[in-house]
Structures are given as structure tokens and as C-alpha cells.
Amino acid sequence: MICGNKRQNFILLSLFCLLFNCKPKNKDIYNLSFERTIKDSAIGWHFANRRMLSLDSEVVKSGHYSMRISLMEDTPSGGLVFQPLAGRIKGDSITLSGYIKTENVREGFAGLWMAETPNIAFNNMYSQGLKGTTDWTKYKITLPLDSNKMKGIAFGGILLGKGKMWIDNLKITVDGKDISEIEIIENLPADNDMQFDIGSPIKTIKTDTNTINRLYQMGLIWGFLKYYHPSIASGKYNWDGELFRILPRVLEASLAEKDAILYNYIDTLGQLNDVNSPTISKDTSIIKTDLDWIVHSNFSEKLQKQLLSIKNSNRVPSFNYYVKESETNNALFTNERAYDYMAYPDAGFRLLALYRYWNMVQYFFPYKDIIGQDWKMVLKKYVTKFINAKNELEYKLLLVELSGEIHDSHGFVNDHTSTLYNYEGARYLPINLEFIEGKPVVFDFSNQNLAEKDGWKKGDIITEINGQSVSAIIKKWRPYTPASNPWTLLRDIATKIVRTNDSILVVKIIRNNNSLTKSVNSYPNIGIPKEDKTNISNKSYKWITNEIGYVNHGKLRKDELPTLFEQFKNAKGIVIDFRNHILDDLMYELPRYLLPYPQPFLKHLVPRYDAPGSFYFTEPYQTGVGQYNLYKGKIALIINEKTQSSAEYHTMAYRTYPKSFVIGSNSAGADGNVSEIVFPSGVKTRFSGLGIFYPNGAPTQRIGIVPDVIVKPTVKGVAAGQDEVLEKAINILNK
Incomplete structure (x- = not known):
């Protein structure tokens, strides 16, 4: 459990970030019993509040030394000793064990602690709360390992409050094996750059026209390089940190110096791959990358040529540190630091929030062409807004507002704190x-x-x-x-x-x-208890009349399909209600009971990872293989504004059945697998990462699934307890 003292957590994180730029330790220098020393210090160990920590040769569990933390009335209220290990560790869980002795611990607690970064898992024995005076006792804490996301661990002992504690004979195991037997995979350079993880050097920014224009141009260039330059794709640079290194120089430069500074900086990033050697021989993109700003932003000719060379260089799409292609082709944004301890980030990090989101949309949102405005103007408009956000609430509301600019109902925002929740009402x-x-x-x-x-x-x-x-x-x-x-x-x-x-x-x-x-x-x-109010049925299917079956797709499971179609095999009609959220993915399973042969029902518009910002159509997806006894009656598919995402996808699949019709009102118009984005402060949002189109190219985003029969509820019907859409569907099925 995370300690409730945010200040101490921040100190811990700050020191961890500053000391994390180290290579993975060799197995013989972990020094977990503090026996290897130099100048009265344990080799490999670091300290917060150094004068309160020391080796102790008199109070030991075994060997010559233990580590002591002493916090008296005239000392700070927190102290810790720790060791950082940079790198990825393969396994399911990692355990830190060791012996602790305490003396008169009060106004806080003592314990072991361990953190898995970035912001993956943390434990400091807060829930156990070692207090008072205790003799040597063995304790252990365990964290789950995420080998794909982790960048390293840090571990040690912590004392908050007043008193004394000693630790000795520590041991680290991974799935029961000693850490000395475990290979630690070295991080990429970008992983180890944590210089600005506790704050940027940019605390205030002017909002005059010249500065705003420079910040707008920096947002364009920063994002372009992030997804186009091979050195950044390879993980050589922490691109968040590089923004904070170059931006002050750009803001302070004269108009004549600005482009030269950018050119020289970009030149230091590393060699390009072959220029004018396209990754694929034929461009089949339906949407092309919008990079006209390179030649329309009044950059110097030299800077323009440099940026165009990067655009035209050969990119290998198999690896990019900051984005990878999921199994379903939408973008997975990787290695984006959440900085979730920054409730209200400084001006530099607020700009980073804007730049990060804007460029993810710019290069990987398949519906950018239908948001109704020039996306570049959104960047320019929000630069001033993010600079002027005065507190945590204003900043987080701005994140919500920005997420709404793409007009995607998948773009709701999750705040891990209670700030937005309380603003909306608790x-x-x-x-x-x-x-x-x-x-x-x-x-x-x-x-x-x-x-x-x-x-x-x-x-x-x-x-x-x-x-x-x-x-x-x-x-x-x-x-x-x-x-x-x-x-x-x-x-x-x-x-x-x-x-x-x-x-x-x-x-x-x-x-x-x-x-x-x-x-x-x-x-x-x-x-307010959660009551199941999904339409008329708490079961997934039932007879609604003697001849009409009803299916609540929000509860329907794959294993129910055989009995469902056996029960309804002679039904005159079946109502499938999509005014809910899908429980099981059945877009390929259920049509096996309907279609004698495969039918195309949609195609995807997916990003090109060798040319970010471009998108191409897949071949149409098909459903139905006709392997079961086929149902031959009519089917009514009920939809409304609650029919979103997977429910829309399913409706398109089932609509291929010739005896089906869609009834109700337009669906939500937010379909396709989502790509998640994290902002500085840990706030998350998403967007539809795949474009969903009918096989003939007709769109669904923002329009929704358009019913064959439009029926909407009335106030009178609701007051009378009627489901007018369902009643109309039954009426049509009975004809």
C-alpha cells in the first residue's frame, strides 16, 4: 500500500530518478547485508537525509554491519536508504525480504520498501505500520513484475516520523530464485534519462504572439521528429526530456538564430537511413500524411531541407520506442511516462501534455479528416490555454476539453484522483x-x-x-x-x-x-446499489411472445448460442437488443447460425507505421461460415445512442443476414479498437484507433449505424412504461 505522506513519496521518487542513471548491477555487488564498505558507507547504497543514516557495527543481525536510520525531534520527519537497479527483469513477481529492528518509532512507521518503475507498483509496508520498539524480525514484501513495461526497481528501508530503525540481511528473489541468478536486461538510453522527471526548467512562459507562434512550431517539429527520426524511434532519446533541453534555447533565441539552433540540434540527433528510398514501392494510402507545414511555416531553407530529408528517409516500421502496431493494427503508445505524482504540472509539462496528445492524433487517429476543423489550428489555439491553466482543476478540465476536439465518444477521460469526479459531483x-x-x-x-x-x-x-x-x-x-x-x-x-x-x-x-x-x-x-436495468430481461434470452424470441446482447455469452438457437429454431422472429454494452465478442460466432456462406461486413482504415499520418484500407472482413443448422426466420436489431463501439461492430456483422432489419435510432458513431493516451499527471483518454467502414467505403464514425426503420421513444410512452421501439420491432416481425 502506498504511504499517505505525499511529500515523502515525492522525495523518494526524486532521489530515485536522479540516481537511476546506472547500469544494471553485476551479481557480486548488490551488497544486501551492508558488509562491503568504503569511507563508512555501504557500497551501492544511497541515502535521503544522509546525516540521519549510518552503518552500525554494534546493533546487527549478523555480520559486521547493519543500516541504521535515526530520526529525532530536531531532524526531518523522513529518512530512507535505497538502491536502484536499472533494467528489465523477467518473471512473475519480485520479493524483498530482510530483518528490521525498531526503537521507539512514533508519529509514523518503519518498513522495507520497493518500487517498480515507471509507476507500475509500490509497497512500503504502510499497512503493517511497524511502530514502537521491536526486536529483529524478518519481513517481506512482494510486487508483481511487468517485464514489458518496467524500467527498473528500487528498494531499501524507510522510516517516517520519529525513532530508530535498523535493517540487515536483505534478500531479493524473483519467482523464488535469488536475484544473483536472474538476468537484468539493460535499458535503452531513453529509459535511463530521468533528469526532468521531477519537473521541467520551464515554470512560466510568455503569451505574446511571437512566443505562441514559436511554441506552435515547436509542437509540430517535436512530434514530427518523435515519429519520423530513426534515432528517436530506436530509443536513443527520452523525447520528453529533450523538449525541455531545446525549448528554452528556442524561446530565448532571436528570430535570426531560432532556425539555426533547431537545425544544429536536429543534426546532433544522429544519421538518417537512406533518403528517398521508400520503405514500400507503392503508396496505397487512402489518407496521406499532412506535412505541408514544413514548407509553409517560414522556416529557413536549410531547416526545410533537413526536415524534408527526415520525411523522405527510409523507416523500418518493425520497432519504434514510442509506438507499436497492435495485433488489430491500431496504435499502442509505449514508453509514455505518466508523471502521475504531478497533480498540477509546471508550464513545461503542461505544454508536453498538449504536444503529446496532439501528435498522437496527428499521426495515428484515422478520423482526423472528419473532425470539422484544421487540426493544426487546434494546436495553436490550445498553446495559450495550457500556459494559462492556473491550477490542477483548470489543467485537467483542459485535458477533457482537448479530448473533445476530435468528436469521438471513445475520448472520455479517466482521472486517477478525485479532482474531476468531485467537480462533476460526488x-x-x-x-x-x-x-x-x-x-x-x-x-x-x-x-x-x-x-x-x-x-x-x-x-x-x-x-x-x-x-x-x-x-x-x-x-x-x-x-x-x-x-x-x-x-x-x-x-x-x-x-x-x-x-x-x-x-x-x-x-x-x-x-x-x-x-x-x-x-x-x-x-x-x-x-446507490448497481441494479441491472438492461431493458426488459435479466436473462440473456427469453420468449417475449409465443412466436418471438428476445435476446439481450449485453448478457449473451458464446456458450449460450447452441441452446438459444435450439430454443428459437422455429421462432417467427428474434429481437436482438443492442441498447447495452457487449459482454462476449460474437460477431463471428453468432452468424454461423444465420449465414450459409461468408459475407463481408466491414473493412478497417489502419495507420501506416512506416509513414505515420498515412492510412490504408484492409481487405473486407467476413463473417458466417454456415456450419450449424441455420435459423430461417426474421431478425430485428434494436439500436440507439447507447449502441457504441463493439455493439456497432456486431450490428454491422448481423446485418448481413438477409432477413434482418435495424430498428431504432442512430448508434453512437464511435467504433473501432481504442488507443489509450496518458497525460502528465496520470490522466488518461482514448481515441478510436481503427477506422470502421462498410465494404463499399461508406463511413460509420460520427454518423453511427443508420436504422432501416427509425423509431424513437416518446415522453408519453416512457411515462406509461412502454418500450415503443421494442413494440414496433415485434409488430414488424409479426407481419
């Missing part, structure tokens, strides 16, 4: 809202008992909350609700309307055409 009304006929309507209860206690009824239309009109609430949340289109925007704003930090709200509603004003209660999230 309390909830016990109701679920949907925008029906353009109005926020109570269509269900998240907690029926609480909702009925507060007098809510299905069909209630909310018009005002605490004196604020619904239109004003929508206006407030629009910039902070990433959405593919207007209907998903309202879908997600509806979830925000029911959140608050007030315990009692005054709401105005319309019920049966009558206006009412009432006081209602809100409840903490933990007070």
Missing part, C-alpha cells in the same frame, strides 16, 4: 435520465426505493435544477463532454445532470403537462 439523484423528444426525461431509477421515496416518476421532465435551466446546464457541460455527435453528447450530459455536491436540490419538472417544484435528495454513490 452525489447522485437516484434516477436515470435520457433525452427524449429533446428533453431530459426520467426513464428509469438507479435505486427504486430512494427514487419513490423522493417522489420521482418515470416520464418526469426536468426543466431546472437549483435555479439553473437545463439549457444552461447543457452549455456548461458541452466543452467537457467528448462526443461523436449531438445525440451522444446529450446521452453523456444526461449522466452529469443527475450528479451534484449538494445533499438537497430544488428541481422544477413537468409531469403530465403540469409544472411542479420539489425538493429532492441526492445520495453518495456508495448509497
Whole structure:
């Protein structure tokens, strides 16, 4: 468990970063019992608050020395001793064990500690809380290993508060084997560069026109080099750190010096591969890389030629330190440091957040051509915004706003702290809202008992909350609700309307055409149990009439398909309800009960990793092999704005069945495997990493799946407890 003292954690991290630039240790110099010494220090060990730590030759578990940490009334409240090991360790888990003795530990605790970087796992025995006076006792802590992501470990002893502790006879094992028997794979140079991991040298930035233009150009060049220059792709440079090395020089340079500084800096990065030797002989890209800015940014001729040479150099797409192609072809952004201890990053890191996200979209988002604006102008607009963000909340709201610029409902933001959660509201009304006929309507209860206690009824239309009109609430949340289109925007704003930090709200509603004003209660999230409200059925399938079967695809599992189609084999029709989230991927399995031969149902638009920013179409994907007894009746596929991503993918696959029809309203328009992005501060977002198109090239993003039969709920129907879309589907199936 992580210690609650953030200051001590930050000191620990700071020292770890500064001392982590070391080679993997040889097996004979770990010095885990502190017996190898020089000038009263244990070889290989480092200290925080050095004057409070020392070797002790009188109090030992065995051998000649132990390590002692002493914190008295006139000393700082924290001390630690540690050893960093840079490199990747293969295995499932790593264990640190050792003996601890304490004397009058108070106002804190003593323990062993171990960290796996970057920000993967951490344990300092906080939950055990060694206090008081104890004799030598053996303790151990274990962390899971992530061999693909880790860059190293650090370990040692820690004392927070006052008192004394001794540690001795440490041992490290990996899956039960001593660390001396384990190969530590050396890091790349980029892994070991941690100079700026505790902060950049850029604390304030001017916002005059000249500075903003330079920062805009730096964002373009920095991202281009990140994904195009072979030295950066090889992991030779920590590209975050390089930004903080070159940016101050660019900002301080005169207009005449700026381009020369950039040229000379880029020249030091290393040799290019063969220039004008394309990786593939024929460019089949549907979308071409947007690099016209190289010749339209008033750069010097020399700098332009240099950048164009990098563009035209041969790139080997098999390895790039910062991005790799997933098994499904979308981009996986690797080795991006989260800096999640920076709740409110300094100005340099705030710029890094913008540059990182903007360039990931620039080179790997397949729908950049339909966001409705020149993406480069978004970069320019947000430079000033990120510089001016005054606190943690403003910074994190800006991350949400930026994520919304691409109009992708996959782009929601996750904050590992409570900052954004509390801003949206930590309390909830016990109701679920949907925008029906353009109005926020109570269509269900998240907690029926609480909702009925507060007098809510299905069909209630909310018009005002605490004196604020619904239109004003929508206006407030629009910039902070990433959405593919207007209907998903309202879908997600509806979830925000029911959140608050007030315990009692005054709401105005319309019920049966009558206006009412009432006081209602809100409840903490933990007070509202998760109730299963997926449409009409808590089961995955059932008879809804004597001749019509109903399938709740949000609960359907692969192993249920044989019994489902056996039960419904003579059904006149089957309703498959996609107004939910998919549980199992069945886009290839279920059509085996429908189609006698394979049918193409979509194709992907995927990134080219040898020419970032370019995209090409795959061959169409097919579904259905006709290996089972085929169902011969009709199928209704119900969709609405809640039908998103995998549910849209499944709808496209099932729609190939000739006797199917899609009914409801347009789906979310956010399909395709997602690529995740982490910002400085640990906030995460995503975007649709694959373009999803029909075999004929017709798009789905932002448009959604368009129904064959459009049917939408009405306020009257909700108040009466009707599912009008389902009723219409049954009516059509019965014809």
C-alpha cells in the first residue's frame, strides 16, 4: 500500500530518478547485508537525509554491519536508504525480504520498501505500520513484475516520523530464485534519462504572439521528429526530456538564430537511413500524411531541407520506442511516462501534455479528416490555454476539453484522483435520465426505493435544477463532454445532470403537462446499489411472445448460442437488443447460425507505421461460415445512442443476414479498437484507433449505424412504461 505522506513519496521518487542513471548491477555487488564498505558507507547504497543514516557495527543481525536510520525531534520527519537497479527483469513477481529492528518509532512507521518503475507498483509496508520498539524480525514484501513495461526497481528501508530503525540481511528473489541468478536486461538510453522527471526548467512562459507562434512550431517539429527520426524511434532519446533541453534555447533565441539552433540540434540527433528510398514501392494510402507545414511555416531553407530529408528517409516500421502496431493494427503508445505524482504540472509539462496528445492524433487517429476543423489550428489555439491553466482543476478540465476536439465518444477521460469526479459531483439523484423528444426525461431509477421515496416518476421532465435551466446546464457541460455527435453528447450530459455536491436540490419538472417544484435528495454513490436495468430481461434470452424470441446482447455469452438457437429454431422472429454494452465478442460466432456462406461486413482504415499520418484500407472482413443448422426466420436489431463501439461492430456483422432489419435510432458513431493516451499527471483518454467502414467505403464514425426503420421513444410512452421501439420491432416481425 502506498504511504499517505505525499511529500515523502515525492522525495523518494526524486532521489530515485536522479540516481537511476546506472547500469544494471553485476551479481557480486548488490551488497544486501551492508558488509562491503568504503569511507563508512555501504557500497551501492544511497541515502535521503544522509546525516540521519549510518552503518552500525554494534546493533546487527549478523555480520559486521547493519543500516541504521535515526530520526529525532530536531531532524526531518523522513529518512530512507535505497538502491536502484536499472533494467528489465523477467518473471512473475519480485520479493524483498530482510530483518528490521525498531526503537521507539512514533508519529509514523518503519518498513522495507520497493518500487517498480515507471509507476507500475509500490509497497512500503504502510499497512503493517511497524511502530514502537521491536526486536529483529524478518519481513517481506512482494510486487508483481511487468517485464514489458518496467524500467527498473528500487528498494531499501524507510522510516517516517520519529525513532530508530535498523535493517540487515536483505534478500531479493524473483519467482523464488535469488536475484544473483536472474538476468537484468539493460535499458535503452531513453529509459535511463530521468533528469526532468521531477519537473521541467520551464515554470512560466510568455503569451505574446511571437512566443505562441514559436511554441506552435515547436509542437509540430517535436512530434514530427518523435515519429519520423530513426534515432528517436530506436530509443536513443527520452523525447520528453529533450523538449525541455531545446525549448528554452528556442524561446530565448532571436528570430535570426531560432532556425539555426533547431537545425544544429536536429543534426546532433544522429544519421538518417537512406533518403528517398521508400520503405514500400507503392503508396496505397487512402489518407496521406499532412506535412505541408514544413514548407509553409517560414522556416529557413536549410531547416526545410533537413526536415524534408527526415520525411523522405527510409523507416523500418518493425520497432519504434514510442509506438507499436497492435495485433488489430491500431496504435499502442509505449514508453509514455505518466508523471502521475504531478497533480498540477509546471508550464513545461503542461505544454508536453498538449504536444503529446496532439501528435498522437496527428499521426495515428484515422478520423482526423472528419473532425470539422484544421487540426493544426487546434494546436495553436490550445498553446495559450495550457500556459494559462492556473491550477490542477483548470489543467485537467483542459485535458477533457482537448479530448473533445476530435468528436469521438471513445475520448472520455479517466482521472486517477478525485479532482474531476468531485467537480462533476460526488452525489447522485437516484434516477436515470435520457433525452427524449429533446428533453431530459426520467426513464428509469438507479435505486427504486430512494427514487419513490423522493417522489420521482418515470416520464418526469426536468426543466431546472437549483435555479439553473437545463439549457444552461447543457452549455456548461458541452466543452467537457467528448462526443461523436449531438445525440451522444446529450446521452453523456444526461449522466452529469443527475450528479451534484449538494445533499438537497430544488428541481422544477413537468409531469403530465403540469409544472411542479420539489425538493429532492441526492445520495453518495456508495448509497446507490448497481441494479441491472438492461431493458426488459435479466436473462440473456427469453420468449417475449409465443412466436418471438428476445435476446439481450449485453448478457449473451458464446456458450449460450447452441441452446438459444435450439430454443428459437422455429421462432417467427428474434429481437436482438443492442441498447447495452457487449459482454462476449460474437460477431463471428453468432452468424454461423444465420449465414450459409461468408459475407463481408466491414473493412478497417489502419495507420501506416512506416509513414505515420498515412492510412490504408484492409481487405473486407467476413463473417458466417454456415456450419450449424441455420435459423430461417426474421431478425430485428434494436439500436440507439447507447449502441457504441463493439455493439456497432456486431450490428454491422448481423446485418448481413438477409432477413434482418435495424430498428431504432442512430448508434453512437464511435467504433473501432481504442488507443489509450496518458497525460502528465496520470490522466488518461482514448481515441478510436481503427477506422470502421462498410465494404463499399461508406463511413460509420460520427454518423453511427443508420436504422432501416427509425423509431424513437416518446415522453408519453416512457411515462406509461412502454418500450415503443421494442413494440414496433415485434409488430414488424409479426407481419
